[in-house]
Amino acid sequence: MSVLDRSSLEDSPLADLHALASELGIDGYRRLRKADLIDAILARQGGENGAGTVEDAAADAEAAERPRRGRRGRRGGRARRDADEGEGEAEAEAEAEGPVAKVADTEPAERVAEGVVELLGNGSGFLRVSPPDPSDDDVYISAAQVRRCELVSGDRVGGPVRPPRRSERYPSLIRVDTINGKAADEVAEGIHFDDLPAAFPTQRFALNSDDPTLKAIEWLTPLGRGSRAVIAGGPRAGKSEALRRIAAALAAQDGVDVTVVLAGVRPEEIGDWKEHGPGEPAVALSFAASHDAQSQAVERAVETAKRIASRGGDAVLVLDTLDGLHPHAARKILAAARDIVDGGSLTIIATASKPVGGETTVIALDAALTSTGRFPALDLGASGTLRPELLVGEAGADAIAQARAQALGVS
Template structure:
């Protein structure tokens, strides 16, 4: 086995160190700064800096070398660890991108790769040279480049690449030169998403399914491109089933980029969804922490925002928001909007109750669900803002009449 030298590791880019740490099975290596990561790798291999004797026993999680160095520094290991874990992901991206920038500046003639972007769950991506199938010719794109150039799955990208280094399987993209045939600078240097002018949804999402509940939703609590919607109700009221029915009705439409995210659900629900019309972009059981669920949610929302800012229409379905921190859930929902001069991001999420700020609330009645009656819509607790923009003035009057009838029946 090759002996890992400290000098070689310190001279290696962060991406190479991540690849080595992954092969060694180190836990939590992406949270470490570069110096700490070098220590952890050497500790795992039993090769300390200048250690010519037998290796010391390895401590759990490959962190003995890191802890030892912290003690030598005379600092509080606990406090420093917390600061490091908060800062490390961003620092790792910065260091990785700085390394690529240095290589870019020092590069002569490099091979240029062209392909289609496929985002990964950790925020990085691959450039599929022979899409849609993976191949050994595919090129790795760092998470920093994905964010800086606001890349989304399906983008056609080109740029110079460097050959794989030790422990690397794929070449790496040094720089994004073009995105969908346009210079990368002109595509990514646009206005902030939050600053783009918005309007209430005015293009109705046609479900077109012979299902009583979906028909009630389509005409009594209509959804449109840019809707910010929650499907709410008590446990076993049918929230998950209703959301998957909406997914089945809208999947496969070329004009709509559909994404499914499962957060805090049962393992059986994940297995079922993986066999459905749209495979989940993220799937986490109820064992996942609120922070982990929030990170997966943020990545999915960010991709949808990029699609909308480019002029496309994205639909993000989330089941469910109950295991996410309330602020993270509201932040995600707030990203849904109909952009006047671009595209739209529609978000439909399940939750126990509304968060506030929705443009549509679809409330389900557990009493109707449990007795097998349809539709299961609780019309008095449901509603859509500015429904006339989606179903016309006559449709809005019909909604008001239906609500009045429901109120009389309830009385």
Template sequence: MRKKYDTEEPMTEEKGARRPTPSRKKTTKKAGKKVAKKTGKRITKKTSKKTSPPPQKLEGLPKDVEELDDIPVPVSGHVPELHLSEMHKMTISELQTMARDEGIAEITGLKKQDLIFEILKERAKASGVMYGEGVLEVLPDGFGFLRSPRYSYFPCADDIYVSPSQIRRFGLTTGTVIQGQVRPPKEGERYFALLQVDAINYENPDKIHQKAVFDDLTPLYPDDRLRMETEKDVNETRTIDLISPIGKGQRGLIVAPPRTGKTIILQLIANAIATNHPEVDLMVLLIDERPEEVTDMERNVRGEVISSTFDEPASRHVQVAEMVIEKARRLVEYGRDVVILLDSITRLGRAYNNEAPHSGRILSGGVDAGALQRPKRFFGA
């Protein structure tokens, strides 16, 4: 790399030679030209430098956790405790009845997330202790939010804000399951804030320093079998055990024409894992599916069903898939067994292809060469 002073022309002088002395007027003129030339270069560098637009910041964010430490924790008396995870399981009619009991008058036309938000704000006035749970999504600005699996990690009004200080203190990353005490938003704030971390990935927060990093784990061949057989009338899972057994740490594909029962096979596999292996964390990821198929899967599968339907953009498909794989990685780091059932990897690859920047190298079928890297990373994990 050339140094800065190498770019200037050296002022050399031969030995024994006498330099003519220019007049005062000419010297001033030459110096003026040289200064103007240098200044023009500097101005060109400044104007040609591309400045990226400042990132958009969310408004109404709570204060940092270092300022939250001085806030007294509400003491629960006759007011019962509230858990956000239990409220997410309630129906709209149950939440409306609960809102009327809390004295909230204007509840007509409110969405489920807004109803929960208003109930929590009213309960906070009565000094009720509130607890929240969710999967952390760390944003590029350094802070994060706890997203709810009930809404497939979609940003909602009742998401819980996690400050950058808490993220640095516990070394939190995207996909971490966090449980803790929350506080309502103050004046000028729009989100609930995480006040105290009670559990990380269903374990004590002190164990965060004992976990292993997923990329440092050693991949091995599966040696622990997942038994699929459940009832004597279910022949499909019994056939899987005989012909193509499934083990922990194994990946597999179901290749079949449309309308041949792939979704039914996935439902049978999911229920078999939930019945025979309750210690396994089961997640069913539906990408670009119809809403009625999502409802059918939620009613027939005993597990966590995460979906992104066909009426949502490709960026939403990618965000849901990234949240699911990151959550699975965090649970594996804590020594838990995780099974992901994806329907389908073809639509997920199409979503990654639409979102990836075009490199100019197009494979057969119109797929960009760089778009397959992230689906392969998902499948390889």
């Protein structure tokens, strides 16, 4: 499937088409019907000077609108209406005839840029031509292009660039031609992430911590690449602190891309994460944000992590918390975690007041133990990992079963 072929454009929402038309410098695109707009985009993308076609379509749209405007504008009197229509005809003629020559005379030759993608929190990004430092030569990449080409931070991308317009500071990428040395349409033809085969995690994360709770988590509720884990417990059970320490331990490991997402937390916890966490959170929303705002922000972060995993990387997303999301949204986000067969992995470790279902690992914390300073504060009876023998071996799995039986008073 071509990155910008007709079928993909027809499947795109009108807002994305408007954004693309703006990047391409198509005038009058907001007055075009969707089919005409797609024709204009294809004409411009195909290397043709589509200005004449676009302007003609814009003039047609203007002419179609004019009778309706005339009927609504009776109060202004015949003279005003005639003057307005005369001006409208002159403008339509100027749009239909003038811009073709104007564009041909003034439009500069297409410049090609190549650099490294750096994504922003709103879904758009920049092409850093001298990474990692920003410069005035960097190129803006729209959110629509990021989604269409499934770009992630660190991708090396190339494509033609248009100069900045009057109100813009940076040039804009017209289209993505190459991604990491491959043709963009070739990269786009990959299997959809949700259709990639998944397996139970087999590579254990070594937390290497002296913290007693983290030691208990590492050996009694082990986490692996591709785990779908929830740290559960009531208020003041220590969920956020445990998650922060796990995130710090994972961020210190080579080859692991850790993303911190805060949604629905206390404002004070955002400050704690920024000061003591492993890095700046990609998303930081307090509980004052709406359910929809939280879900959309988290889903954007998950989409980025999916792209890393689908290209063979090991992504870890730590999320505090699932409690502010709709139950369906929480399950959908958690379901993205997987160990891809013969590929990368996406690990999601989230906090919640209780498990949401579908986890491969549940880490239940005991608020009573935490409040009295008795650590590890792990409720072993309510905790567990599916198929632990894949992570710690048969002997390790037997040791976990014995520890749980002892905690539950079962002989």
